[in-house]
Amino acid sequence: MGNYNKSPEVIVKGTHKAWIGYQDIVNEIKKCIDGRKEQIILGIECYPGVRYDEIIEGLIKPLDADQVIHSDNLAYNVEKITQMIERNLTNDRVFGVMSNHKLHEFFDENKLTIARNELSNKKLTIIYGVGASIVQQPDILIYADLARWEIQGRYRSQELANWRSDNYSEDILRKYKRGYFFEWRIADRQKKQLFEQIDYLLDTNQKDNPKLVSGENYRSALIQVVETPFRLVPFFDEGIWGGQWMKEKLSLDPNVKNFAWGFDGVPEENSIYLNFSGTRLEIPSINVVFAHPVELLGDKVHARFGTEFPIRFDFLDTMNGGNLSLQVHPLTEYIQDEFGMHYTQDESYYILEGSDDASVYLGVKEGIKKEDLLNGLERAELGEIVFPDEKYINKLPAKKHDHYLIPAGTIHCSGRNTVILEISATPYIFTFKLWDWGRVGLDGLPRPVHLNHGKNNILIERDEEWVKENLVNRTETIETGKGWTEEKTGLHENQFIRTHRHWFSEKVYHSTHNSVNMLNLVEGKEAIVESPAEAFDPFIVHYAETFIIPASLKEYTIRPYGQSDGETIATIKAFVE
Template sequence: MKDERYDKYPEVRVKGFDNHAWRGWSVVQRAVAECLPKQHKTVLVIDCYPGVRLDELHQQLICGLNPALIINAETARHSEESLHDLLADNLTDDRVFGVLSCHQLPAFFCPDRLAALQREVEAVTAGLVVVYGPGAALVHPGDRLIYADLARWEIQQRFRSGEAGNWGANNQQEDILRRYKRAFFIEWRVFDRHKTSLLRRADFLLDTNQQNDPALVNGVALRHGLEQTVQQPFRVVPFFDPGVWGGQWMKDKFNLDASQPNYAWGFDCVPEENSLLLRFGDVRLEIPSQDLVLLYPRPLLGEKVHARFGAEFPIRFDFLDTVGGQNLSFQVHPLTEYIQQHFGMHYTQDESYYLLEAEPGAEVYLGIKTGIDPQEMLNDLASAQRGEKAFADEKFVNRFPARKHDHFLIPAGTVHCAGAGTVVLEISATPYIFTFKLWDWGRLGMDGLPRPVHLEHGAQVIDWQRDTQWVTRHLVNQVEPVAEGDGWREERTGLHEREFIETRRHWFCKPVTHHTQGGVNVLNLIEGHEALVESPNQAFEPFVVRYAETFIVPAAVGEYRISPYGSSVGQQLATIKAWVRG
């Protein structure tokens, strides 16, 4: 049965700023015009995240302001060839993996051309000057500053449609994986550094996610909304994606687009790529939830987590749906030293599989069989990669029965995959794309191309000690009772000691009290229809969460209480909670 109550567009309603946001180009243009000083000369800077439609911005907003001078900052950017030379070491020849960039945005611009644009601005003695485009604040700080923002998921949709290439590259027809790689390893890193200081002082933020339907919010109101968000439980906007192995459970349960062949992934808490919806009166604003992490990391993450990870959200929750689908790729994640030395990441993708649903006979592949010859397995994988044969997984890899509420722990270096007939809540660290596929069952991708296999990387990180006995003893359903009270009990379910994430499951039919203990909590309602999250001292508005919804409780919240709600009153519910170990 479809659960149409799963909220695909969760909002944070911002208090006290109902009249500080506007929607639609004509209204946005009027709001911007009214804020411009009536002095002799005004410089309006509209800096942009890469992927913003600059032609639309120019035609629908800038021209209507009747400026004396319009400057596109991109005219000072280095040529495509120069950028490629600058970034070659970060891009690498690999289709999927690059090296994280430490560049600052000025490195992408020609100093002489920037200086020439700055002289043009100085030469104007009266009227309005508009400088716009990515890097516009490098030309002038602005008497008024607008930041035009865009969510990463929307950027990816523009990549896929062929509308957009990478910033400074005419590569709309290039392999989508290579375009994503360039954005992930370079562009998004550079522009997140650039925009952080701008968002702290911007007069306005412009939401450019919907074509010809922008939203504008006053900068003070925006920052107030973000400050409010880190004082209460909230959800980011989930997004869902088909895949070659994808299933049908999420499509039905979450009332998703029935025309899609399947849904493989559901990203319900990946703040670097999800959006955050803020409502100001009648106007709903969509911003990258990463903006919250960048601007308010300490109250969101907590002091210890921020000290360890910086302005990065280290916990990821997502869904993997193979009900009516196929096995995931057989894979392994890099060890910490490997990801540091080869890709510039400072922590790796440790993870776990929590089974939300499982059909009869479902299995999880985890670890190698005791006594196998590692080189024989690698040779077999290499033969499979060359198309000579299918990988003999039954000879080399353990299969464990998978049932609802089982929890399988997967520290880096452990070979694994979820089999068909499962819905996995994947609880993991967040380096995102660092999965080394070892075997993909001979499939092509959704684009008709062979899916990339990285046996050369995987062979160097497989931990051959993760055999049948070790995995059974350390990684399968490591449930330990922790505490219990009136109508509730708490269990520790992992993760392994090599992983920095702690997980606890609470079964309850009466209210149960939690505390962030100074660190961010991420939870999912894994059993029951709906629950109520409240503050014992009314510090935030009561927050309703429904089955399978992931929600974030910022470190600053402190104590909170979760109770059965609505039709779930009198029934047994369960949550799974994750946080960073101290």
């Protein structure tokens, strides 16, 4: 298990210059300025979360500009912005409504006019911050970016407040909510609009260790990403119910108490390492979706989902840990009406590992009335009783390679002593907790329970018999060949994702089905992915690694490799039907 690659990267072909550290970067920007006309506007467009103090000291001051404008100061104050997005934020601690605002709406036109009138007769003006390009179209544009998980880490450490706010010490769930439903949406729309205009991409993930690449080479690199299989940079996080399997088997930090989640297939939040001639830059992986959605997703998937990556893979580790919260996901009409989302969080649990007592909670017992169930959950939330899950909830034994389908509206959770590969639709934040076994979170605060939402989405008819017939190990053999078998394992017919499992000891052929493919090696130590037409270089994967095949590749093969040569191994593949 020690061969799980925690730092996968895309090697960008060709010789590409990258600049490391502020001194090197300043020298390059000075050369660029010296080669331009006499009056220059340098824009440093920043994604919310970039460290301004570092940008000022390391990049702006050494350039000795005649004028420096901080674009954030031209935006409305936090009170007015909060008033404008009140319906998006809601009073809920966790859930908001997805914003469809544009960034320019939050800038004061009077302040912008004054700032623009002061731009003339200055040899070098630097405009930096969120929305720098809104103030004035720059002659040179640097885009300062950082990964979504890095932003969340800065929220947690109280280093970072929300944009235009000073809420450094606010509840992390409320800070995250403002980022998820508002800030990241307007910043992403701005990023997409500026993509072709970027002269330099600045990686600001590591403190005082910036890296810069030209916009031309950055765009070239993103083209190369969608021309080959690739992996995202995994992120692992602890949780109140977390287990020990990932820590041991994936060689994670032994000093962390547990690891509950392993996010290695979530383009919305993961990042990608791009290696430019030995220099590694980290970018949000969603940038690839924004830049080349048709090549990555496929034409039909793009037509349906736009620039959203609709599939996600992650790990849930409860080995020597605890049960997940008992939960339900919203029905499609509910998530549309309440949260402004286009589609809901259908999912499935694929059992990657499990002890003899591993289990999954799925559906309700036979004959349960919804009003009785809700009464028990409400009393438990008030602390009057310990919720009698054995009375109401269907509990199933789980073993390695079982596959449990979980369409929206189905009560579910993983029991302890399992490692689950969760295969789901992307809207991952919409989990309505119904009962959390009386626990508090790692922050010491009661874990939010969402009965007000959950009660409107529980489909009580999904009982033991229905679950058994519709959701448990619905495996069908599709085709067999020499040394391989292809099986359909799910998902439920109400769900848009399809999953196929391949068992193979010989090379097996795959089609992308005109959709992006996301796969995981669920059995065996190593496999190699190859192109029948030699369209991409051979790509090696290891046990439990998630990898992505862009739709544009059309076809590929996988065979046992290295330590698994001659063995029977298995992958599970998800795609949009």
